[in-house]
Amino acid sequence: MANSATxxxxxxxxxxxxxxxxxxxxxxxxxxxxxxxxxxxxxxxRVVNELVAAGLLERDDDNRVxxxxxLWELALRGSPALRLRQAALPHMERVQARVREHTQxxxxxxxxxxxxxxxxxxxxxxNITRIAGRLPLHASSSGLVLLAYADPELQERxxxxxxxxxxxxxxxxxxALRRLLxxxxxxxxxxxxxxxxxxxTGVAVPVxxxxxxxxxxxxxxxxxxxxxxxxxxxLVRAARGIRSxxxxxxxxx
Amino acid sequence: MANSATxxxxxxxxxxxxxxxxxxxxxxxxxxxxxxxxxxxxxxxRVVNELVAAGLLERDDDNRVxxxxxLWELALRGSPALRLRQAALPHMERVQARVREHTQxxxxxxxxxxxxxxxxxxxxxxNITRIAGRLPLHASSSGLVLLAYADPELQERxxxxxxxxxxxxxxxxxxALRRLLxxxxxxxxxxxxxxxxxxxTGVAVPVxxxxxxxxxxxxxxxxxxxxxxxxxxxLVRAARGIRSxxxxxxxxx
Numbered sequence: 001m002a003n004s005a006t007x008x009x010x011x012x013x014x015x016x017x018x019x020x021x022x023x024x025x026x027x028x029x030x031x032x033x034x035x036x037x038x039x040x041x042x043x044x045x046r047v048v049n050e051l052v053a054a055g056l057l058e059r060d061d062d063n064r065v066x067x068x069x070x071l072w073e074l075a076l077r078g079s080p081a082l083r084l085r086q087a088a089l090p091h092m093e094r095v096q097a098r099v100r101e102h103t104q105x106x107x108x109x110x111x112x113x114x115x116x117x118x119x120x121x122x123x124x125x126x127n128i129t130r131i132a133g134r135l136p137l138h139a140s141s142s143g144l145v146l147l148a149y150a151d152p153e154l155q156e157r158x159x160x161x162x163x164x165x166x167x168x169x170x171x172x173x174x175x176a177l178r179r180l181l182x183x184x185x186x187x188x189x190x191x192x193x194x195x196x197x198x199x200x201t202g203v204a205v206p207v208x209x210x211x212x213x214x215x216x217x218x219x220x221x222x223x224x225x226x227x228x229x230x231x232x233x234x235l236v237r238a239a240r241g242i243r244s245x246x247x248x249x250x251x252x253x
Numbered sequence: 254m255a256n257s258a259t260x261x262x263x264x265x266x267x268x269x270x271x272x273x274x275x276x277x278x279x280x281x282x283x284x285x286x287x288x289x290x291x292x293x294x295x296x297x298x299r300v301v302n303e304l305v306a307a308g309l310l311e312r313d314d315d316n317r318v319x320x321x322x323x324l325w326e327l328a329l330r331g332s333p334a335l336r337l338r339q340a341a342l343p344h345m346e347r348v349q350a351r352v353r354e355h356t357q358x359x360x361x362x363x364x365x366x367x368x369x370x371x372x373x374x375x376x377x378x379x380n381i382t383r384i385a386g387r388l389p390l391h392a393s394s395s396g397l398v399l400l401a402y403a404d405p406e407l408q409e410r411x412x413x414x415x416x417x418x419x420x421x422x423x424x425x426x427x428x429a430l431r432r433l434l435x436x437x438x439x440x441x442x443x444x445x446x447x448x449x450x451x452x453x454t455g456v457a458v459p460v461x462x463x464x465x466x467x468x469x470x471x472x473x474x475x476x477x478x479x480x481x482x483x484x485x486x487x488l489v490r491a492a493r494g495i496r497s498x499x500x501x502x503x504x505x506x
């Protein structure tokens with residue numbers, strides 16, 4: 001594909017432009033984008049114009065741009081993430097009706113837990129996760145479950161690499177983390193008190209597809225003082241239901 | 254941006270590749286994609302390889318590709334669609350708990366109603382809509398609401414253009430459609446029996462943002478024999494709640 005003078009492809013520049021949009025920064029000028037994406041201003045303006053022409057970005061009245069509905073449509077319509085999320089949602093609602101805190105669905109994506117869905121009770125406690133947001137594998141309950149069932153190669157890379165402590169309770173020691181992962185595989189769930197926020201306990205279970213592969217983690221975030229037993233039971237039931245629904249062909253009605 | 258011999262840009266080719274993925278076609282070979290996107294096979298392979306390298310497509314073990322989680326993340330993270338959907342979901346759940354059929358959120362996108370969310374009851378009746386799917390403005394209850402509050406220019410274009418009848422009850426006559434749109438603006442809702450499927454009635458209301466602009470349509474699909482009054486009341490309440498939530502800044506917790 002066509003390369004710029006610096007050797008990055010058109011597509012790489014497009015990705016760098018799209019990466020500058022976040023949940024806290026949904027509209028920007030082309031100049032802002034160029035600065036944040038480390039692109040020359042003329043390049044940023046050209047890429048933004050192309051993205052607007054394709055409908056992937058949309059221009060506001062004040063000449064700022066935001067992510068386009070067309071991008072959302074193209075990214076979701078044929079996405080495995082949408083199918084997984086659709087299979088999971090009714091079961092997440094049942095967990096949510098029972099536990100009344102936060103219920104979340106995450107997948108493994110580039111050494112992180114990427115959150116596909118989150119349901120929250122209006123009076124629920126603190127929760128750092130956001131849809132389309134990420135958390136480190138070693139720190140979040142969802143990430144720990146995903147890591148416990150991941151390829152040994154990924155596990156070894158995470159065990160070898162630097163692991164940031166988000167709180168004093170985040171398990172960062174390699175030997176302790178290795179024991180925790182084995183424990184998760186033995187029990188089929190994790191209870192991670194205070195590893196992301198000291199006031200909360202994350203509880204997560206693996207979600208398997210028809211062939212038994214772990215494809216996601218289902219989790220709840222409880223206030224620290226809440227016992228996790230009811231949540232574990234609700235999550236295990238929900239994961240079983242999702243697996244069963246993933247085994248049937250997608251309903252057209 | 255760099256153009257091919259046929260004059261289409263790299264980005265246009267990327268969009269054409271992404272467009273070949275649908276809810277019924279989530280994995281494809283590069284050759285399939287080339288054929289469906291009307292691209293030379295070598296071009297299709299090159300674009301697919303670039304998309305895989307950027308993480309926007311992912312390759313299966315059997316060399317087929319599917320939409321990547323990275324694309325999903327980039328498209329959603331900073332998207333106005335996500336914010337609207339997050340504001341709407343709790344209110345949609347309340348409608349759903351009351352009406353127990355299908356509850357849907359749609360936005361106006363390129364002369365169609367594009368569906369952002371759909372909640373369904375396991376025993377609910379027929380419903381053609383899908384998340385990230387589209388329906389014609391003149392035929393769906395959501396589309397009629399979006400059209401009723403759209404720019405006059407768009408209304409005139411739809412009124413002037415060809416309008417396909419999805420059933421014998423789809424309103425296709427221009428004068429009748431014009432009267433229906435005025436009626437929707439006067440009542441603040443639409444009841445559209447049989448316009449999409451003869452066995453169902455669509456009921457929809459406008460969703461406004463803080464400044465009063467109509468930004469979405471909220472709808473339920475009822476079995477034809479169900480009276481719409483309770484659904485209308487639930488939808489009006491929900492739309493008011495969404496507007497109120499859209500007026501407050503997005504919660505970080």
